[in-house]
Amino acid sequence: MTTIATPRRRFRIGRAGAWVLVGVFILITLFPFYWMLRTSFSTNGALPSHSNSLLPAEGTLDAYRRVLGLSSVSEALEKGGSTASVDFWLYLRNSFIVAISTTVVQTLFSALAAYAFARLRWPGRNVVFTIFLSALMVPPIFTTLPNFILIRDLGLLNTFLGIVLPNLLMSPFAVFFLRQFFLNISTEIEEAARLDGAGHLRTFFRVIVPMSAAPITTLAILTYVAAWNDYFWPLLVGQDENVRVLTVALGIFKAQTPNGGGPDWSGLMAATVIAALPVVILFTLLGRRVINSIQFSGVK
Amino acid sequence: MTLTSTARRLRRPMIRERRRETWYAIAFVAPAAIGFLVFYLFPAIRGVWLSFTNYDLFSSGEFVGGANYAQIVDDKVFWNALLVTAEYVVINIGLQTAVALLMAVLMQRLAKSLVIRGILLVPYMVSGVVVALLWQWLLDYQIGIVNNALDFVGLPRQSFFGDPALAIVTVALINVWKSMGYTALLLFAGLQAIPKDVYEAAAIDGASEAKAFWRVSLPLLRPVLALVLIVSLIGSFQIFDTIAVTTKGGPVNATRVIYYYIYDLAFNRYDFGYASAIALVLFVILLGITLIQLRITRANKSDLA
Structure with a gap:
């Protein structure tokens, strides 16, 4: 009897231990985000005296009012904010402009190119595709330096066009990703459309795009998240307030924060909540797709 | 009608179709290709060139040979x-x-x-x-x-x-x-x-x-x-x-x-x-x-x- 019971009990203990481990991972992942929220709803001046309280320290929405430019400078200073004007509405708008335009245009042109690489027959197709792919090997900073010079010479520093242009027309990854999917679409459906007299453009928009709606959406989400989160390039070309995106604004906000009395942590955390929220919402709504596509790339 | 002439008549539209397809392909790839040439290939080549110059954003920069690489060794x-x-x-x-x-x-x-x-x-x-x-x-x-x-x-x-x-x-x-x-x-x-x-x-x-x-x-x-x-x-x-x-x-x-x-x-x-x-x-x-x-x-x- 005991010989049967022992391994089972050990198995059960092992299982419970493993579940505890899963719980620990989830806690480690989520607690920092909880702390970010908790701090953003706190009164900055009350943070030191309530540094261990799990609830917001003297709960208030002041931090959000401060970073959204809704309170006056003197009011903000009094609450432990900075003297610099911050307007995260503006930065939010700028981030939306950059991320949406990059996503729409890049996905469209990458899809068109991917279609030509996957389905059309033309001389030099595979050579051109291989050259496109080789760009994946180059570390971005190597091309970033000359790209900066080019954007400056074109007079596009501190313009939206300057921020989006290098990523607007294509990304090697997007072309590669979509080509993989287009290759798997059966040729029969495409040929049927062609026999019905549809041209290549019509076939692409009426047959290929609807049939690849899922991978195209996934790619669009990934592109959007990458554009939204990008820091390096906009930091170089878009410091100006009118085109400043959230990531750059966060860095500047952090640098401007007064040293005496400590940083405006509640203001900073409110700003990070604003910067993170759109992506987290998008991920909550469409996360299943993203997870599946990452898993897909893991197997490929 | 001989067999070869029929084949020839069939082949001609096929060649025309092929050529059409190539033009479409060029048009489809063109925007991405421009993006690739201007923002990937050209800067990559320019990056190699810059590494042999003393370019500083304000002057046009001079060719300095392998000086930058020699500097790396002692840096x-x-x-x-x-x-x-x-x-x-x-x-x-x-x-x-x-x-x-x-x-x-x-x-x-x-x-x-x-x-x-x-x-x-x-x-x-x-x-x-x-x-x-x-x-x-x-x-x-x-x-x-x-x-x-x-x-x-x-x-x-x-x-x-x-x-x-x-x-x-x-x-x-x-x-x-x-x-x-x-x-x-x-x-x-x-x-x-x-x-x-x-x-x-x-x-x-x-x-x-x-x-x-x-x-x-x-x-x-x-x-x-x-x-x-x-x-x-x-x-x-x-x-x-x-x-x-x-x-x-x-x-x-x-x-x-x-x-x-x-x-x-x-x-x-x-x-x-x-x-x-x-x-x-x-x-x-x-x-x-x-x-x-x-x-x-x-x-x-x-x-x-």
Whole structure:
């Protein structure tokens, strides 16, 4: 009897231990985000005296009012904010402009190119595709330096066009990703459309795009998240307030924060909540797709 | 009508069709090709050229031969940057892969829920700047919750970003936190691809869960593991956001990684020529690592085949 019971009990203990481990991972992942929220709803001046309280320290929405430019400078200073004007509405708008335009245009042109690489027959197709792919090997900073010079010479520093242009027309990854999917679409459906007299453009928009709606959406989400989160390039070309995106604004906000009395942590955390929220919402709504596509790339 | 003339008459529209298709292909690829030529190929060539000049953004720059490369050899800050980057990469990748592997096994053997996978992926979806600021707050010396916790269990408070011995470790750990869920998901996918009957056979032979992992999962996961290692290693070398937001290369040069050094040279000292030379060296290093790693791990061969 005991010989049967022992391994089972050990198995059960092992299982419970493993579940505890899963719980620990989830806690480690989520607690920092909880702390970010908790701090953003706190009164900055009350943070030191309530540094261990799990609830917001003297709960208030002041931090959000401060970073959204809704309170006056003197009011903000009094609450432990900075003297610099911050307007995260503006930065939010700028981030939306950059991320949406990059996503729409890049996905469209990458899809068109991917279609030509996957389905059309033309001389030099595979050579051109291989050259496109080789760009994946180059570390971005190597091309970033000359790209900066080019954007400056074109007079596009501190313009939206300057921020989006290098990523607007294509990304090697997007072309590669979509080509993989287009290759798997059966040729029969495409040929049927062609026999019905549809041209290549019509076939692409009426047959290929609807049939690849899922991978195209996934790619669009990934592109959007990458554009939204990008820091390096906009930091170089878009410091100006009118085109400043959230990531750059966060860095500047952090640098401007007064040293005496400590940083405006509640203001900073409110700003990070604003910067993170759109992506987290998008991920909550469409996360299943993203997870599946990452898993897909893991197997490929 | 002879047979050949019919064939000829059929072939002519086919040739015309082929030509039409080529024109369409050119039109479809054109926007992407322009983007590729202007923002990938041209800057790559220009980058090589810049590395042989003393270009500084304000003057047109002169050809200086291999002077920049000679300077690299004697540049203590460069070698230090390379060392700091290596330290970062080893800690970051080593820990991240180990933790992610554990997470992936848990995901596969225990918690298959999509929600759990989603939760663990959230830090990866959030911007590096947000993550850096968040951790700077959590690790604050005076009132950060982590130092409070250390205090509570009787350990001394740590200046995580200010202590030269700790700073790069801190940055590496922050990015382990950010990317472990993503790496775990990739490895999980690899584990899912291993046929179930292999595990069943192992169970019948009396292999424990741990033994099944070491003897079955790990060897069969090797190709995926190798690929994930290469991709995350190359990403790891490009650490910038966290450092730009928190330490700016300090204290002294303790976190001046290669990416930040290049950035600093180009955009604070306008030494584009020298910065380009180092960027090219980085490119060669990454290329070398990829080739060596592919060779060692035989990534393209699976034991399943």
